[in-house]
Amino acid sequence: MRQSSLVVVANRLPINDNVALDGACEWRRSPGGLVSALHPLLRHTPATWVGWAGGTGPAPTLPDVDGVRMHTVPLSSEDLRDHYEGFANATLWPIYHDAVEQPEHHRRWWDAYQRVNQRFAEATAQVAEKGAVVWVQDYHLQLVPGLLRALRPDLRIGFFLHVPFPPPELFMQLPRRAELLHGMLGADLVGFQRAQAAHNFAQLVTKVLGLPATDRRIAVEDRIVRIGAFPVSIDTAEMAALAGRPEVVDRARRLRHDLGSPDQVILSVDRMDYTKGIEQRLKAYSELLEGGHVKVRDTVLVQVAVPSRERVGQYQILRDRVEREVGRINGEFGRVGEPAIHYLTQPFDRTELAALYRIADVMAVTPLRDGMNLVAKEYVAARVDDAGALLLSEFAGAAAELSQAYLVNPHDLEGLKQGLLAALRAEPADVRARMQAMRAHLREHDIRAWARSYLSTLDQTGLLLTRLGG
Numbered sequence: 001m002r003q004s005s006l007v008v009v010a011n012r013l014p015i016n017d018n019v020a021l022d023g024a025c026e027w028r029r030s031p032g033g034l035v036s037a038l039h040p041l042l043r044h045t046p047a048t049w050v051g052w053a054g055g056t057g058p059a060p061t062l063p064d065v066d067g068v069r070m071h072t073v074p075l076s077s078e079d080l081r082d083h084y085e086g087f088a089n090a091t092l093w094p095i096y097h098d099a100v101e102q103p104e105h106h107r108r109w110w111d112a113y114q115r116v117n118q119r120f121a122e123a124t125a126q127v128a129e130k131g132a133v134v135w136v137q138d139y140h141l142q143l144v145p146g147l148l149r150a151l152r153p154d155l156r157i158g159f160f161l162h163v164p165f166p167p168p169e170l171f172m173q174l175p176r177r178a179e180l181l182h183g184m185l186g187a188d189l190v191g192f193q194r195a196q197a198a199h200n201f202a203q204l205v206t207k208v209l210g211l212p213a214t215d216r217r218i219a220v221e222d223r224i225v226r227i228g229a230f231p232v233s234i235d236t237a238e239m240a241a242l243a244g245r246p247e248v249v250d251r252a253r254r255l256r257h258d259l260g261s262p263d264q265v266i267l268s269v270d271r272m273d274y275t276k277g278i279e280q281r282l283k284a285y286s287e288l289l290e291g292g293h294v295k296v297r298d299t300v301l302v303q304v305a306v307p308s309r310e311r312v313g314q315y316q317i318l319r320d321r322v323e324r325e326v327g328r329i330n331g332e333f334g335r336v337g338e339p340a341i342h343y344l345t346q347p348f349d350r351t352e353l354a355a356l357y358r359i360a361d362v363m364a365v366t367p368l369r370d371g372m373n374l375v376a377k378e379y380v381a382a383r384v385d386d387a388g389a390l391l392l393s394e395f396a397g398a399a400a401e402l403s404q405a406y407l408v409n410p411h412d413l414e415g416l417k418q419g420l421l422a423a424l425r426a427e428p429a430d431v432r433a434r435m436q437a438m439r440a441h442l443r444e445h446d447i448r449a450w451a452r453s454y455l456s457t458l459d460q461t462g463l464l465l466t467r468l469g470g
C-alpha cells in the first residue's frame, strides 16, 4: 500500500464517477463547496484523498488524478441510507442549520455513522505515512479524528467543519452529543468557518464533557487541542482569469441575448437545499412582480437549482414545492417567449457558470443559514469588470467578510424585497465601489491563504506548506 505524508479525508472523492469507471479520470467539480475548495488546492500535490466514489457496493480502484491518489471507501446501500442520507443529512444537517427543517433521530442511523466513520479511519490509517498530516473534512466524519488517533497516535490530525456549528441549545438535542464532541477532540486542530462556531464548540465541550476550554484551546488529558476560525475561500485568480477569457465574454453576450436582452438579470445558483432560502426568494420576487415593482420584459430571474440528496424526503418535498412555485409564477406573470423565471436544474461546467456570473446584474445569495457560501465568492471573483451587485444573506458565513454586499435577512420578506430593489436600483458608482472592495478582499483571502493559515497552525514544521506552494 502506497503511503502519503498528506492525507485528505472527505465523504466524497472529487472525481466524476462515470468517467472514473471508464478508467479516464477527471476532477469532478461536483456541485458542492467542499470539492470546489479543495480541488484547486491539492492539484499536483503528492497527497492521498480518502473518500467515497458515489454509488454502492465494492469500492472501485481509481487511478491517480493530477498527481493526487484516490483511495476509495465503499458504502453499502444500508450505509448510504443510514449514514449519508440518514445521520449526516437528516439528523446533523438540519441541526447544524438552525433546525430550519425538523431533525430526525434513529438509533439505526447512529450505528451506521459509527460503522462508516470506523471504516474511513481504518482506510486512512493504511495510507498515511509515519508522522503524516491528516486533514479530516466535515460533519459526515466527526468521529474519525478520535478513531484515527486510537489507531495511529503518530499522526498530526486536523478537522475542519465546512458547515455552521450550532449553539449549545440546538446541539444538546443530539442523543449522542458527547460521542460527537469526543470524536472531534481526537484532532490536534479543530477548524470552523466562523469565530462564533469555535465559541459554541468550546462552550459545549465544557458543558457536556466538563473540560476546561477557551475559544482557542482545550485541554484533553495530556494534549492541547487548538480551535479557531478559518473562513474557507476559492481560487480567486483562477475564477478571475476564467471570467476574463474571450470565450466566456462571448458566451455571456449570447446568454444575455437568449434571455431577450433584458435591462437587468437577477441570478441565483444553489444546490436544491432547504437551507438556501429558494422559496423565500421566489416569494419576494413574485410579490415584486405582483406589486409592479419589476416587470418581466425588463428584468428576468435565472434560478439554477441543481438537485441534491434526492432520496432524502425533505429534499424531495422542497423540489416539488419550488417547481410548483416556479410554474405558478411563470403562469401568472410570464408571456409567450418571456418567462418570469428561467429555471435550470443542470450541473454546469465552470465556463458556463463564469458566463452566468458575468451577466448577473444582481446575484441573489440568500440562504437561511450557510457555513460559508462559495457561490457568493465566485461571483465577486468573476466580476473583473467591477460591475454587479451582490445581494447576500446575513446568515451566510461569507457575510462576515463581504460586508460591502447588499446584506439582507432572508426571513424578513419585506426586507428581502427592499434589498432586491435596492440592489436593482443602485447607482453604478456605488455598485462599483462595493465590488472593488470585495474583490480586493478575495484577492488576498483566497483558498491558498486559507490552507496556509490552517496548515501552519496544524503543522508547525512548515513542510506541507512548501509542498502546497505556500
Ligand code: ADP
Pocket: 029, 030, 031, 032, 033, 034, 036, 269, 270, 271, 304, 305, 306, 345, 346, 347, 348, 349, 353, 372, 373, 374, 375, 376, 378
Ligand atoms: P454548498 O457547499 O452548500 O453546496 P457553496 O456555495 O459553498 O454551497 O458551494 C457550491 C459549489 O457548487 C460552488 O462551487 C458552485 O459553483 C458549485 N455549483 C452550484 N451549482 C452548480 C451547478 N448547477 N453546476 C455546477 N456547479 C455548481
Ligand code: F6P
Pocket: 012, 031, 032, 033, 034, 035, 138, 162, 163, 308, 309, 371
Ligand atoms: O458544504 C457542505 C456539503 O455537505 C459539502 O460537504 C459538500 O461539498 C456539499 O455540501 C454537497 O453535498 P453532498 O456531498 O451531499 O452532495
